[in-house]
Structure formats: C-alpha cells, structure tokens
Amino acid sequence: MYDWLIGPFVEFEFLRRALAGTTALALGAGPIGVFLMLRRMSLVGDAMAHAILPGAAIGFLVSGLNLFAMTAGGLIAGCVVALLTGIVARMTELKEDAALATFYLLSLALGVTIVSMVGTNIDLLHVLFGSVLALDNQTLLLIAGNATITLIVLALIYRPLVIECVDPGFLRSVSGAGAPAHLAFLALVVINLVSGFHALGTLLAVGIMMLPAATGRFWARDITLMIVIAAACGVFSGYAGLLISYHAGVPSGPAVILVAGVLYILSLLFGHVGGLVRLMLPQRHLEA
Amino acid sequence: MTAALRFNNLTLGYDRHPAVHHLNGAVDTGALMAVVGPNGAGKSTLFKGIVGMIKPLAGRIDREGLAARDIAYLPQAAEIDRSFPINVFDMVAMGLWHHTGLFGGIDKTARRRIDDAIAAVGLTGFEDRAIGTLSGGQMQRMLFARLLLQDARVIVLDEPFNAVDAKTSADLFDLVRRWHGEKRTVLTALHDIDFVRANFPETLLLAREPVAWGNTTTVLTPENLLTARRMCEAFDEHAAECAVPTAAA
Numbered sequence: 001m002y003d004w005l006i007g008p009f010v011e012f013e014f015l016r017r018a019l020a021g022t023t024a025l026a027l028g029a030g031p032i033g034v035f036l037m038l039r040r041m042s043l044v045g046d047a048m049a050h051a052i053l054p055g056a057a058i059g060f061l062v063s064g065l066n067l068f069a070m071t072a073g074g075l076i077a078g079c080v081v082a083l084l085t086g087i088v089a090r091m092t093e094l095k096e097d098a099a100l101a102t103f104y105l106l107s108l109a110l111g112v113t114i115v116s117m118v119g120t121n122i123d124l125l126h127v128l129f130g131s132v133l134a135l136d137n138q139t140l141l142l143i144a145g146n147a148t149i150t151l152i153v154l155a156l157i158y159r160p161l162v163i164e165c166v167d168p169g170f171l172r173s174v175s176g177a178g179a180p181a182h183l184a185f186l187a188l189v190v191i192n193l194v195s196g197f198h199a200l201g202t203l204l205a206v207g208i209m210m211l212p213a214a215t216g217r218f219w220a221r222d223i224t225l226m227i228v229i230a231a232a233c234g235v236f237s238g239y240a241g242l243l244i245s246y247h248a249g250v251p252s253g254p255a256v257i258l259v260a261g262v263l264y265i266l267s268l269l270f271g272h273v274g275g276l277v278r279l280m281l282p283q284r285h286l287e288a
Numbered sequence: 289m290t291a292a293l294r295f296n297n298l299t300l301g302y303d304r305h306p307a308v309h310h311l312n313g314a315v316d317t318g319a320l321m322a323v324v325g326p327n328g329a330g331k332s333t334l335f336k337g338i339v340g341m342i343k344p345l346a347g348r349i350d351r352e353g354l355a356a357r358d359i360a361y362l363p364q365a366a367e368i369d370r371s372f373p374i375n376v377f378d379m380v381a382m383g384l385w386h387h388t389g390l391f392g393g394i395d396k397t398a399r400r401r402i403d404d405a406i407a408a409v410g411l412t413g414f415e416d417r418a419i420g421t422l423s424g425g426q427m428q429r430m431l432f433a434r435l436l437l438q439d440a441r442v443i444v445l446d447e448p449f450n451a452v453d454a455k456t457s458a459d460l461f462d463l464v465r466r467w468h469g470e471k472r473t474v475l476t477a478l479h480d481i482d483f484v485r486a487n488f489p490e491t492l493l494l495a496r497e498p499v500a501w502g503n504t505t506t507v508l509t510p511e512n513l514l515t516a517r518r519m520c521e522a523f524d525e526h527a528a529e530c531a532v533p534t535a536a537a
Binding site for chain 1: 339341356357360361363366367368369372373374375379382385386388390391418419434438
C-alpha cells in the first residue's frame with residue numbers, strides 16, 4: 001500500500017516537484033474557479049487560457065523555452081485581452097462573453113502559428129499540454145508565488161467580489177469598489193492561467209480551475225465551503241493524477257484533469273446539493 | 289424646515305430625450321413623500337438621478353450636504369442573482385457596509401443589529417436560508433432589513449410594494465412609518481392612489497413634466513390625475529430641442 005501510494009513520491013524527485021506544483025496550482029485555481037462559475041464566466045477561463053498563448057509564443061520565439069520570457073509574454077497578452085474585454089463589455093453593447101470570444105480565437109490561432117513557425121512539434125505539444133513532470137525550480141517558485149498572491153488578493157477583494165456577484169446594483173450604490181475588484185479578479189484569473197499553462201498547457205490549464213469548482217457546487221450551499229471543497233478537490237486530483245500516470249504510464253497532465261473529471265461526474269451523480277440521483281429518487285415531500 | 293434635496297430646473301433622461309422635464313422644488317428633511325404617475329412618467333428615472341446613477345441632462349440636484357452613504361436606495365427590480373449561494377443573514381449584513389467597509393469584521397454588536405433588523409421584518413428563523421429559497425414577499429422583507437441597517441437619512445423606495453401581499457406591504461409600511469417618525473426623509477414611488485391618500489402627507493404627481501406637487505389632497509384631484517394620464521409616453525424621435533433655458537438659476 002505504502003509503496004503504491006507514497007513510494008513513487010519518495011523515490012523520484014520529479015514526482016515530488018510535480019506534486020508540489022499541482023498542489024500550489026490547485027490552492028489558487030480552485031477559489032478562482034468558484035468565482036468564475038458563480039459569475040457565470042466558466043468559459044471565460046477557457047478563453048483566457050487561449051488568450052495568453054500568443055504572448056507565451058512570442059516569448060518562445062525570442063528566447064526558446066525560457067520561463068521568464070514565456071511568462072512575461074503570457075501575462076502581458078492575458079492582461080491586454082482581459083483589459084480590452086473588460087473595457088469593451090463595460091462601454092459597448094457587446095457582453096463580456098462576445099467580447100472575449102473574438103479576442104481569444106484570434107489569440108489561439110496567432111499563438112499556434114507562431115510556435116509552429118519556429119519550434120518543433122514537441123515544442124507545440126509542450127505549449128499545448130504543459131510539462132508537469134519537468135518543473136524546474138524557477139517554474140515551481142512561479143507557481144507557488146502566483147498561488148500566494150492569489151490567496152492574499154482574493155482575501156482583500158473577497159467582500160466586494162461576493163457582493164458584486166449577488167447584487168451589483170447595491171454595491172454600486174454604497175461603494176465604488178466593484179470595478180477595481182472585478183479587474184483585480186481578472187488579473188488573478190490570468191496569473192493562475194499562466195501557472196496552469198506551465199504545468200498543464202494551454203488546453204488543460206482551465207481544467208484544474210473549473211472542474212473542482214463545479215464539483216464543489218454539488219456539495220455545498222455556501223460559498224466558503226464551496227471554495228474549500230474546490231481547493232481540496234484540485235489538490236487531490238493532482239496527487240491521484242500523478243500517481244495514476246506513474247503506475248499506468250499515461251501522460252500526467254491529462255491524468256490530473258481526468259481525475260478531476262471523475263470527481264466531477266461522481267458529484268454530478270451523487271452530490272448532496274442537487275446531484276442527479278437525489279433529484280431522480282422519489283422522495284416523500286415534507287409536511288412544512 | 290430645511291430641505292434634504294433640492295431640484296433646480298432638473299431634466300433627466302436618456303439619449304437627450306427627457307424622462308423628467310424641468311422639475312423644480314425641494315424635499316423637506318423628514319418628509320414622507322409619494323411619487324405618483326403613470327408608467328413611463330419618470331419616477332424611476334428621478335430616483336436614479338437622486339442616488340446619482342444617472343447624470344442630469346440639464347439643471348441639477350442639490351443634495352444639501354448629503355454624502356452618497358446618506359441615501360439608501362431600493363430599486364424597482366433589484367438585479368439580484370438569486371442562485372448565488374449566500375444566506376439571509378449575510379445578505380442583510382451587507383447593510384452595514386459603511387461600518388465594516390472592505391475588511392471590518394462583524395462583532396457582537398453588529399451581529400445583534402443584524403438579528404434585530406431581521407426580526408423587525410419578521411424573518412427570524414430564516415437567517416441560514418439560502419436567498420434562492422425565499423418567496424417574493426420574503427425577499428422584499430429581507431431587502432427592507434438591509435435598508436434598516438443602512439441607517440440612511442434619505443431613503444428612496446421604487447415601488448416597494450409591487451407584487452407583495454397585503455400583509456407584507458402593511459408590515460413593510462410600518463417600517464416606512466418608523467423611519468418617518470425618526471425624521472428620516474422617505475421618497476416612495478407608488479401606484480396605489482388610495483394607499484397614497486391614506487398614508488402619505490405629501491405627493492409629487494409626475495408625468496414627465498411635474499403635474500402637481502404638495503399636499504396629497506390638493507395634488508391627487510381627478511383633474512390632475514386625468515392630466516397625468518393624458519401625457520404621452522413615447523419619445524418623439526424627431527422632437528425639437530427644448531427652448532426653455534437650461535442654465536440653472
């Protein structure tokens with residue numbers, strides 16, 4: 001049992017690094033995912049993940065698989081798209097989803113083109129699916145740093161963020177904190193996607209964000225518990241996914257997301273709050 | 289008596305079309321005032337102007353030293369996401385925003401004030417209920433509890449008794465009366481003319497143009513109500529520019 005569950009992590013350093021990376025990633029991305037879901041912006045995360053691609057690709061173009069160049073490029077591209085989307089949504093008739101859809105499709109096409117022009121297919125795979133088993137010190141620090149920033153900033157903007165989700169009109173009438181909180185939140189989305197990009201690649205980065213959040217929705221009626229469940233679920237997916245990938249010899253990034261997916265499907269079926277089985281089972285109604 | 293709000297040749301509207309046209313006058317501190325008029329008369333627009341959500345097209349509103357936090361506003365259709373996982377207690381607690389701000393905690397005193405407000409609207413026992421499980425009337429009660437905590441000097445209620453039953457509107461109106469007794473200024477948009485006659489000393493009858501404003505009995509005459517009803521609702525796409533000088537006196 002020990003050999004199976006813990007042994008691999010004791011034996012191999014790269015697995016320990018990968019575990020540290022996915023754990024930090026899940027701690028930051030889980031809470032962000034919950035807010036994305038509650039703000040009905042679940043697909044925004046997906047779109048943003050693609051939006052950072054051209055920036056990272058240009059970083060790659062300039063200096064190869066260099067952490068700082070790709071991160072800086074990704075951050076800049078992500079922030080530019082987030083800001084443009086926020087501005088377009090607030091100032092024109094286009095809603096946030098439509099504004100974002102236009103930008104992210106452009107970004108994805110541009111990013112893949114740039115990487116293919118200069119890199120090999122291996123590079124492209126790296127960009128698309130990440131390399132959680134090859135996290136170096138710098139990347140690990142970046143992921144951990146992003147998770148730390150995420151949790152601190154989220155604590156700072158938590159109240160206006162929640163109120164803006166529930167009753168935006170009320171927040172506007174008592175405070176001007178809504179817009180800055182919203183922008184700070186979008187920035188957090190971007191830095192978490194950059195983290196996710198390094199570990200899981202541009203296509204799967206959102207998985208560690210949205211699947212645990214959706215899982216939490218089926219077990220909690222209040223947002224605090226939902227956040228805790230989402231983070232815990234993400235951490236567990238990282239651990240179990242790496243383990244399965246080690247024992248079964250499947251690629252680790254997809255394995256992590258698949259575990260999160262299995263947890264989600266189980267919750268969808270058996271969840272305490274609105275799970276399908278509970279909905280289908282004939283239950284006697286109460287007296288009052 | 290001092291004025292809480294003063295309208296100075298105020299015109300409010302959308303895309304240059306006036307929805308409230310050349311309104312002059314003052315709301316006294318401590319007034320209990322009804323704003324009455326047909327749909328599209330500009331009641332909601334006037335309230336949005338008062339709370340600063342829209343800027344005047346011309347003229348101005350003098351808030352006589354009131355800060356934004358001194359005006360509490362209950363919109364006609366609050367844009368509340370009822371599926372959001374938050375309970376009644378936390379929702380009502382938002383009313384303490386000006387005490388707690390971004391980071392302030394909720395201590396024992398605050399907790400008691402929240403409990404008192406929930407009790408005042410008759411929702412004791414609902415503290416832990418998710419807001420999505422409330423009925424329309426309970427929702428409105430909850431929003432009144434939040435208004436109670438806002439402790440504002442001016443309270444603006446946009447059709448607060450729409451779609452609630454007689455018992456709920458009577459209970460909620462008791463709170464309005466209590467605010468009036470505490471010398472707060474209360475402006476309420478209403479459709480029920482008989483209710484206004486019975487309960488509001490002062491009325492503004494609005495039909496884009498102010499039709500009459502003052503003592504309720506002198507305002508709500510059959511002639512005035514007929515005049516209000518005749519005013520056309522639709523914007524005239526090709527309306528000429530208004531010739532009345534817009535510069536406030």
